[in-house]
Amino acid sequence: MTDAIVMENVVKRFGPTTALDGTNLRVRTGEVHGFLGPNGAGKSTTIRVLLGLLRHDSGTVRLLDADPWKDTVSLHRRLAYVPGDVQLWPNLTGGEIIDVFGRLRGGFSEARKNDMCERFALDPRKKARTYSKGNRQKVALVSALVSDVELFLFDEPTSGLDPLMEAEFQEVVRELTGEGRTVLLSSHILAQVESLADRLSIIRDGQTVESGSLADLRHLSRTAITVTTQHSTVGLAQLPGVHNWTEVEGRSQFEVDGPELDTVLRVLTPLGVLSLVAHPPTLEQLLLRHYSDRVSPETRAATLGNS
Amino acid sequence: MTTVRETRETELAGLPVLLGLMVRRDRFTITAWTIGMGIFALYVVAAIPMAYGENGALGESAGLFADPMSRLLIGPAYGFDDPTFAQFVTNGYGLYFLLLAALMSILSVSRHTRADEQTTRAELLRANVVGRHATLTAAMLLTVIANVAISLAILLITLLVGGYAFNGLALFAVGIGLTGVAFAGVTAITVQLSEYSRGASGLAGMVLGAAFVIRGGGDLAAVGGSTLSWFAPLAWAQQTAPFVLDRWWPLLLPLAFAIVTTMCGFWLSTKRDFGASHFQVKPGAASAPARWGTALGWAWRQQRALIFTWTAALVVGGLAFGAFSEALQDAELPEIFADLFTSDDLLMGYLAYMAKFMPYFVAAFTVMAVQTLRSEETTTRLESILAMPITRHHWLFAQLAVTAVAATAISLVVGWATGVGAAVVVDDWSLVPDIGWATLNYVPAVLVVLGLTTFLFGVMPRLIPLAWLLVGYAVFLGSFGDLLDVPSWVLGISPFAHPAEMPVERFEVMPCLILSLIAVVGIVCGVFGFRRRDVSGG
Numbered sequence: 001m002t003d004a005i006v007m008e009n010v011v012k013r014f015g016p017t018t019a020l021d022g023t024n025l026r027v028r029t030g031e032v033h034g035f036l037g038p039n040g041a042g043k044s045t046t047i048r049v050l051l052g053l054l055r056h057d058s059g060t061v062r063l064l065d066a067d068p069w070k071d072t073v074s075l076h077r078r079l080a081y082v083p084g085d086v087q088l089w090p091n092l093t094g095g096e097i098i099d100v101f102g103r104l105r106g107g108f109s110e111a112r113k114n115d116m117c118e119r120f121a122l123d124p125r126k127k128a129r130t131y132s133k134g135n136r137q138k139v140a141l142v143s144a145l146v147s148d149v150e151l152f153l154f155d156e157p158t159s160g161l162d163p164l165m166e167a168e169f170q171e172v173v174r175e176l177t178g179e180g181r182t183v184l185l186s187s188h189i190l191a192q193v194e195s196l197a198d199r200l201s202i203i204r205d206g207q208t209v210e211s212g213s214l215a216d217l218r219h220l221s222r223t224a225i226t227v228t229t230q231h232s233t234v235g236l237a238q239l240p241g242v243h244n245w246t247e248v249e250g251r252s253q254f255e256v257d258g259p260e261l262d263t264v265l266r267v268l269t270p271l272g273v274l275s276l277v278a279h280p281p282t283l284e285q286l287l288l289r290h291y292s293d294r295v296s297p298e299t300r301a302a303t304l305g306n307s
Numbered sequence: 308m309t310t311v312r313e314t315r316e317t318e319l320a321g322l323p324v325l326l327g328l329m330v331r332r333d334r335f336t337i338t339a340w341t342i343g344m345g346i347f348a349l350y351v352v353a354a355i356p357m358a359y360g361e362n363g364a365l366g367e368s369a370g371l372f373a374d375p376m377s378r379l380l381i382g383p384a385y386g387f388d389d390p391t392f393a394q395f396v397t398n399g400y401g402l403y404f405l406l407l408a409a410l411m412s413i414l415s416v417s418r419h420t421r422a423d424e425q426t427t428r429a430e431l432l433r434a435n436v437v438g439r440h441a442t443l444t445a446a447m448l449l450t451v452i453a454n455v456a457i458s459l460a461i462l463l464i465t466l467l468v469g470g471y472a473f474n475g476l477a478l479f480a481v482g483i484g485l486t487g488v489a490f491a492g493v494t495a496i497t498v499q500l501s502e503y504s505r506g507a508s509g510l511a512g513m514v515l516g517a518a519f520v521i522r523g524g525g526d527l528a529a530v531g532g533s534t535l536s537w538f539a540p541l542a543w544a545q546q547t548a549p550f551v552l553d554r555w556w557p558l559l560l561p562l563a564f565a566i567v568t569t570m571c572g573f574w575l576s577t578k579r580d581f582g583a584s585h586f587q588v589k590p591g592a593a594s595a596p597a598r599w600g601t602a603l604g605w606a607w608r609q610q611r612a613l614i615f616t617w618t619a620a621l622v623v624g625g626l627a628f629g630a631f632s633e634a635l636q637d638a639e640l641p642e643i644f645a646d647l648f649t650s651d652d653l654l655m656g657y658l659a660y661m662a663k664f665m666p667y668f669v670a671a672f673t674v675m676a677v678q679t680l681r682s683e684e685t686t687t688r689l690e691s692i693l694a695m696p697i698t699r700h701h702w703l704f705a706q707l708a709v710t711a712v713a714a715t716a717i718s719l720v721v722g723w724a725t726g727v728g729a730a731v732v733v734d735d736w737s738l739v740p741d742i743g744w745a746t747l748n749y750v751p752a753v754l755v756v757l758g759l760t761t762f763l764f765g766v767m768p769r770l771i772p773l774a775w776l777l778v779g780y781a782v783f784l785g786s787f788g789d790l791l792d793v794p795s796w797v798l799g800i801s802p803f804a805h806p807a808e809m810p811v812e813r814f815e816v817m818p819c820l821i822l823s824l825i826a827v828v829g830i831v832c833g834v835f836g837f838r839r840r841d842v843s844g845g
Contacts, residue, residue, distance in 0.1 A: 014841075051694050053842040076696040087686045089609070090503075095593035100608075103600020104695040110594075124593040129502065140691070 003062075004029045004151055004182040005050065010059035012045055012206075019045040020056065021206035027184055032177055034193035034200030035186040036287060042206040043186045044084070047155050050184075051081060064151060077106055080144035084156030084186075086136040088128035094139040095124025101143035108146040116142040119168055133160035145172060152176065152183045158192065170196055190283045202287065210286075217286055222255040223278055224285065225264075230272030239264060250274075255281075321437035325445040329419050330452070337453045340411050344404065345460040351400050352469040356392055358792045369395055373530060375635045376657045379523040379628075380786055382542070383532035386551035393471035397479045397549040403783075405541055406519070408457060408487030412450050413511040416494035419446035422504035424582055433581065443495060443576060447569060450491040458484035475549040482544030482558060489540045489561040490515060495572025499579060513620060515541070520627045528634040540564055602697055602705035609683075610676060610706070614713045617672045621665060621717060622724040628661050629728020629742075636733065658729060658738065659811040662745030663803060665721045666753050667782050669714050670803075673757040674774045676710040677764050681771055684842060693842060700834045707761060707830060714757065715750050722746030745809035751822035752802035756781075758829025765836030768843070777801075 005027035012020040020042050027033040037043050048054045050063055052072040061068055066075050088097055095117075102108030117124050122138040131139065137160050144152060158169050166189070173183055173196055187193050193200060194214065202210040210217060222243065227233070233252040237245040241260025246253050256264050268276075330337075359365040366389040373387035382402045386394040420443055423429035429442065462480035465471060490511065497510035518539040525536025536542040543564075546557040598604035635657055680703070683689040693699060725746070726739035760774040781801035788798045798804045802825070805818040 048690075048842075051690075053690060053693060055839075055841060072693075073696045073698050076694060079694075081691070081694040083687065083690065085687065087688045087691075089688065091612075092595075093591035093593065096591065096595035096599070099595035100599050100605060101691070101695065103595075103597065104602075104605070104692065104697055106696055125590040127591055 002029055003027065004064055005033075005184060006060065006062040007046070007049075008060040010046075010049065010056050010061055012042075012049060012054060012056045019206055020049070022059070022208075023203060023206060024208040024211070025201055025203075026211070027182060028199070029182050030177065030180050031198040032173060032183045032185055032196045034197030035184055035203070036188075036190075036193060036200060036283075037203035041203045043203060044155055045206075046203070047081070047153050047184070047186065050153060051076075078149050079151040079153060080105070080147050080149045081153045082137075082140045082144045082155065082157040084159050086140040088131070088136055088139060090129035091127060093125055093127055094122060094131065094135070094142075097128060097139055098124065098143040098146065102146050105147045105149075109148070113142065113146045116145050116172075119172070120165055134162065134165070137161055138165070141169070145176075150181055152181065154183060155186045156188060157185070158187075158189065166192065190287065194283045214283065222257050222281060223261055224253075224255050224281060226251070226253050226277045227268065228252075228274040228276075229268070230274065233268065233271055236264065236267060239267065318438040318440045319444055320441060321432075321435065322441045322445055325432070325437065325441050326448055329445055329449045333415070333419075333449065333453070336415075337456060340407075340453065341456045341460045344407060344457045345464050347404070347407070348461045348464045349468060351396050352392075352465050355396055365390060365392065365395060369399075374653070375527045376653070376660060378530070379527040379631060382522070382545040383526045383536065383548070384530055385545075385548035387530070391550065393469065393475060394550040396465070396469065396471075397475065398545070398551065400787075401479065401482070401545055401549075402541070404461065404483045405486045405544055406515070408454060408483045409490035409515050409541070410512075411453060411457070412487040412491040413494045413508055413515065415450045415453060416446050416491050417498055417504045417508040417511070419449060420495075420504075421498040421501065421507045425502065425504055430581070439577070440573060443498075443573060447491060447495060451488055454484040454487035454491075457487070472550070475553055478547050478553060478555065478558075479549045482547050482549075482561075485558055485561040485565070486541065486544045488565045489543075489568070492565040492568030492572065493540075495569045496575060499572060499575035502583070509616065516620060516624065518542075520624055524627065524631050524634065527631050528637070602701050603708065605692070606702075606705040606709040610679070610709050610713065613672070613676060613679065614709075614717070617668070618717050618720060621668055621721040624668075625661075625665055625721045625724030626728040628664075629658075629725040629730070629738075630732050632657065632729040633732035654729075654733065655811050658725070658742055659745060659808045661725050662722060662742055662809065663749060663785060665725060665746055666718055666749035666803065667778065667785070669718050669721070669749075670753045670756040670778050670781070671775075672717065673710055673714050673753060674760050674771075674778060676706075676713075677757070677760040677774070678771055680706055681764055681768055684768070690842060699838050699842075703761075703765075703834050703837055707757070707834075711754060711757060714753050715747070718746045718750050718753065719743055741810040744814070748806045748809050748814060748819070749803060751819045751826060752781075752806060754826035755802035755822050755829065758826035758833070761833030762829040762836070763833070765833030765838075765840070768840075 003026055005025060007023055007025040010020050010023045010025075011018065023042060023046060025035075025046065035043055035046070045054065049056050049061060050068050052068040052075070055069055063075055064078055068075055088094075092100075095113075098113055098117075099108075102113070113124075116122075120138045120142060122135060122142060126135075128136065128139070137158065141157060144154075158166050161169065170192065173185070176183060183196075185193060185197060197214065199213045200211070200217070201208055228251050230250070232250075233245075233247055233254075236242050236252070236254065239260070241257035242264060243255045243257075244253070355365070369387045369390045373384045378384050380402075381399050383398075385398045387398070390398070420429075423432070423442070432442070458480040461483060462476055465476050465479070466473065469476075493514050494507065494511040497514075498504070498507040501507040501510060518541040522532070522536045522539035522542035522545075525534065525539065525542065526532045528535065531548075532542060532546065536546070540561060543557050543560040547554055596604075599608050632654055635654060680689075683692075692702060722743040722745060723739055726742035729742070730736045730738045756774065756777055759777055760771060763771045763774060781803045784793065784798055784801050785803055788804075802822055805822060807813060807815040807818065
């Protein structure tokens, strides 16, 4: 078995609305798979289908080589889930909730619980009602991490956590994959996905629009160039493969398709280059390309320029 | 420098907008309550003359309902010797209009204050230009508006359909509205005490329950009530005795009560932080007992607070109702009774009635237990549990098993408590096991309610509140079915109509078996339905 998760043409409707409209997802065993998409794209619905909480209308879903709707119990012994908006029982303490989850899952390590509480700076003696959003999130994270499972389903797991905790989380995920475990990471924190994910899928309006390794996706994309020149670069705007060209007081910004890069640089050199920054597209830019009809050109330009 | 006037304006800043928002949020709720209470009024005004035809027939039956036991359930029974329809409707049914208005008010205040604060919706509101006292003021005003709407609806319907005199009806309608406002005042206090809207409503509900029991004891003792009656806010509106004494002054009591309690509520609200309560929160255990890690153990952990609260409340109620046996024995009987019953028969009839009355509350407990399951689902906490290696039917069966066993235990304990209350005053300890068996005999009927609620949870979870209709139907017909002379099949829809009325009648096994079967079918269908549907929430 090489795929931990396989979804093919999965459709899920809620009355008149179609939440998943032919979603495809393939997560290889042992990888961290980034799962990206704008709000309402169907990320949480996908994870709920994988958990067997929702029944999909058509398509194929295989999770660890089993059917998440039929083999729910045996599957749930092998996975752990962290929702993005954690709701807890207000009259229980964090420690009690971690224990209940751990025992329901079939056992957990007390030592690992203490270790994780310490690493995430969580006070397990406080009642859940007194926890902030970030602390509720920590309870869910710790209770998932104390169990010895093959697969982790993370739905925006670090929302509300501070940067230190975010770093700790990334460290823990690296340990998990080092032990051969699989992680599906739905996230809005692009830096997190960029640094952790081996491969990623982008979902929009219930459809998978892009899937592959970050390198694959970058290959499809453009190089962003910021250059200061003595002479105007206005001629560049006409060249094939140059996009979004702007020039303000001798400082030009544009994107170039990979194959045209050589031509563009040859045109650029005679204009008297004073400084030049070129970088591969960030995940942010990749995403903006996929969401672009929702983003105004100004926002897009601003983001491209600043990144 | 701020003047007093400016301070007041600041504290109430945003009031009109807040009130507008609350009216908008509650437009269906208030309309539904108004229509519902209007239909109730229409029903009693239209049904009584239909059932009794001429005034003479009413006089005979009404005499029956002036006995001490009925007074416990309907009030001081003013003008029941030879009542007109107007007297009978207002004095016979008034208590239930008062109860409903009080309930509506409790839920309304709690929903718009503590429920918002608990979910931090109020935080969003308070971050705007909203004064410290604006929310509670708006919630109180909204509840006053709702009570006015209900009173007007009742007044209009009884006036147009019943055609009774305006003065008496106005007294009746205003009494209902003021009682509602009085309990809104109680809730203004309880929402400061508890951090949870359910806890706040529960506390106010306990005050309502205590008021019902206290005035029950007072009214049972004598026609027109006794001193004890006057200690209960529920009794004041009834003491106006519409169409009999037609006195307005008792209404000053709920008015004053409402003002004082509301003031207390405002004062308490200044003594606490936003989102906090007057109860302290201590650090708890860092780890959980092993038994919580099983479906059954977890179900018990989740339900135990609800179970203990209901047991405590019902045991106190049972002891009180049992103890009223003494007043029942001392009370003078209407002549019509003296011919028919000895005082012993009356006592046993009363206790048999109580053995049927207390299980209504146990049925209400089972509905609330299933509603808690539903709220686990809608708050997405259930999602976390079902992401564990535990099947849905395993989880649901465990929860229902705890509810069913608890319902059985509560029934038995409450029966014993009623028996103890009676045994102490009449010095007959054989009553204790007798009443215990009698309440236990209604457990299958309680389980039918649990079965229906489970069925709704599994198949049509949004319609769970419909289960309250069955409970309300059972209580209403159980209390007034004989009075209204309704056909037996109408009575028979209530599961509580079937078990033998022990200890007066002998135990019958068939009703128990059939009711149990219906309960099991409902539960099984519900569990299967839940297995097949999506888990919603979020």
